[in-house]
Amino acid sequence: MIFVDGLPFASDSSSEPQQQGWDTLQALLDHPSLESASNALKAIPEKKFSVSQDSVPESRWVYLFQREYATVDPAFVNTDFPFTDIKNVSSQSSAKFVGTDEATTCMGLAIRNPENGMTSVAHLDSPKVVDMGLSQMMSLLVQDNMDVELDVHLVGGFEDVSPNHGNCNTRSENQAKLDGYSFPLGAKIIETLLKRPERFHIRTLCILRHNTRRDPEGNAYPIFHGFMISTSTGSIIPASFDETSRCPDEIVRRIRVSASYEDSRWKGRLLETYETQTDLFKIAPCCWTFRQLHIASSLKKYSDSEILLMCSTSxxxxxxxxxxxxRRGWDYLLEYPDWRETFPMKQPRVFERTAEGGWKSQKMEIH
Structure with a gap:
């Protein structure tokens, strides 16, 4: 169920679910309040995150790659830290922020329970992971009070095809192909929010045409590739991250995204990352196949421009x-062709927070 401005958002329940999601998305994009919210977000300067600049406990964050999600409880306090002063407790609590970037045709979804601040964020890359992904995100957000209105922020995607392709009244398989990647993903997210029993209050819908800029030749580009949400206040800002701030375990997590497509255990699911009760990152084991090694070896021989055309949706x-x-991911695969070197004894890679707000690996004891 979707709400806007505190009121249920009407939709045509007589149409097919896919068509209903598409029609509702179009109507939401035209809503004056949501258009105003998008304009307000676009007026905020993008914050660039870097560990070298922000490596203090007060700025601790959880970063998400494509197809990952994390749920954060801002009230959680890690009692494993050796406190010397009770005033330091707030600085040793769970993550203060959750963020993601690198989205072009993907979309970042943040859902927050305003009653307790519990916040779940996902980087959605395909309609195929939306149904199960929303169920994963909701597992900790709503437990006792089903009537709470959850705040929803959706940022990303852009008009990766002509907007005229999205104005037809009926959806055919051939037409869907013309809608590119962003439109079907956004429609599926709205369709799923509509049919779920929870109450979703959409606060930000900076997607598709609201997240599109055009050059003098008319070529379309996303305005924002990412965002950061405060778990304590629920406010969001445009954000980007450099190589030092996409932590921990950047390369392995990138590889895991690709490997998960061939792993039936992850079919239709988002990838778990952060454990808020312990303030730990746990990267579940994944295996890469000979086929993936062959692809890595073959692709790295191409030029940058050829790789861009072959490997990107935009x-x-x-x-x-x-x-x-x-290229960094392919180099890692070829250096460590046996995935068991990365995941000894098929155990997850675990990272704990340092006092400075960074991450360090928990070494596994092998007996």
Whole structure:
């Protein structure tokens, strides 16, 4: 169930669910309050995050890669820290912020329970992970009070095809192909929010045309590739992250996204990352196949421009480090072709928070 401005948002329940999601998305994009909220977000300067600049406990955050999600309880306090002063307790609590970037045709979804501040964020990359992904996100957000109105922020995606393709009244398979990647993903998210029993109050809908800029030749690009949400206040800001701040375990987590597509255990699911009760990152084991090693070996021989065309859903809109990050992942796969070197005894890779707000690996004891 969707709310806007405190009121249920009407939708045509007589249409098919897919068509209903599409029609409701179009109506939401035209809503004056949501358009105003998008304009307000676009007026906020993008914050660039870097560990070198922000490595203090008060700025601790959880970063999410594509297809990952995390739920954070801002009230949680990690009692494992050796407090010397009770005033330090607030600085040793769970993550203060949750963020993601690198989204072009993907979308970042934040859902927050305003009664307790519990916040779940996901980086959604395909309609196929939306149904199960929303169930994963909701597992900790609503437990006793089903009537609470959850605040929803949706940022990302852009008009990766002509907006005229999205104005038809009927959806055919051929038409869906013309809608690119962003439109079907956004429609599926709205369709799923509509049919779930929880009450979702949409606060931000900076997606599709609201997140599109055009150059003098008319080519479309996303305005924002990411955002950061405060778990204590629920406010969001546009954000980008550099290589030092996409932590921990950046390369392995990037590889895990690709490997998960061939792992039936992750079919239709988002990838778990952060454990708020312990303030730990737990990277579940994944295996890479000979096929993936062969692909890595083959692709790294191509030029940057060729890789961009072959590996991106939106080649003209990617960040400057897109190809560089792909190459770093392929180099890792070829250096460690046996996935069991990365996940000894098939155990997860676990990272704990340092006093400075960074991350360090928990070494596994092998007996």
């Amino acid at each position: 080649p003209s809109a990617e960040a400057p480090d897109f190809v560089k990050n792909l």
